[in-house]
Amino acid sequence: MSFEITPEVAQMRERVCALHAELLRWGLVTWTSGNVSGRVPGTDLIVIKPSGVSYDDLTPELMVVTDLEGKVLAGDLAPSSDAESHNEVYRRMPEVGGVVHTHSPYATAWAARGEAIPCVLTAMADEFGGEIPLGPFALIGSDAIGKGIVDTLAGHRSPAVIMRNHGVFTIGKDPKSAVKAAVMAEDVARTVHLARQLGEPVPIAQEHVDQLYDRYQNVYGQQPSPKEQ
Numbered sequence: 001m002s003f004e005i006t007p008e009v010a011q012m013r014e015r016v017c018a019l020h021a022e023l024l025r026w027g028l029v030t031w032t033s034g035n036v037s038g039r040v041p042g043t044d045l046i047v048i049k050p051s052g053v054s055y056d057d058l059t060p061e062l063m064v065v066t067d068l069e070g071k072v073l074a075g076d077l078a079p080s081s082d083a084e085s086h087n088e089v090y091r092r093m094p095e096v097g098g099v100v101h102t103h104s105p106y107a108t109a110w111a112a113r114g115e116a117i118p119c120v121l122t123a124m125a126d127e128f129g130g131e132i133p134l135g136p137f138a139l140i141g142s143d144a145i146g147k148g149i150v151d152t153l154a155g156h157r158s159p160a161v162i163m164r165n166h167g168v169f170t171i172g173k174d175p176k177s178a179v180k181a182a183v184m185a186e187d188v189a190r191t192v193h194l195a196r197q198l199g200e201p202v203p204i205a206q207e208h209v210d211q212l213y214d215r216y217q218n219v220y221g222q223q224p225s226p227k228e229q
């Protein structure tokens, strides 16, 4: 039975394909490492980068469509080798609509040291609601990475986790939000690393972290006008 590419699936393929350019633009990836995936809203369909294809050669039609178990429904190539980790997140976190994985250098340096990134910047309180937590060491190819991501994020407000000795995974309500979290994670990882070279960064009081997070998540940005509400 052939799989029907609905307009929603086609749109998600275009979005996921285009977002890979953002990983390059922000310096988060090298060669073919790194990947973005998205859940087609209201379905159990996942759209993810194919394995081992150069970023310059990605097209919407090459994006692989799978079910939550990783069975390929559309696309001629094998999905990213990280697909099982993404799928475990989608299976266990129904609210998640996008997942990103990178080995972005500063955040991954924290992973190599086995250290969570402490919340010492207001931008971290805004975006991550506290520290960026450290997940466990897990061998690639097993389901341990996905489990480690979900178990670690369950105890935190952060949409980003750095997996020990490996790299960064981020989640979002859609793929764009997850890409934003990956960009912000690398940015704060760099700044806090630089701060460390000069001395011990000063923590932010928990009550202030809470206030900053609440304001950023609920008040900041363009509010819809009354007639759009």
Ligand SMILES: [Zn+2]
Pocket: 101, 102, 103, 166, 167
């Ligand atoms: Zn990786």
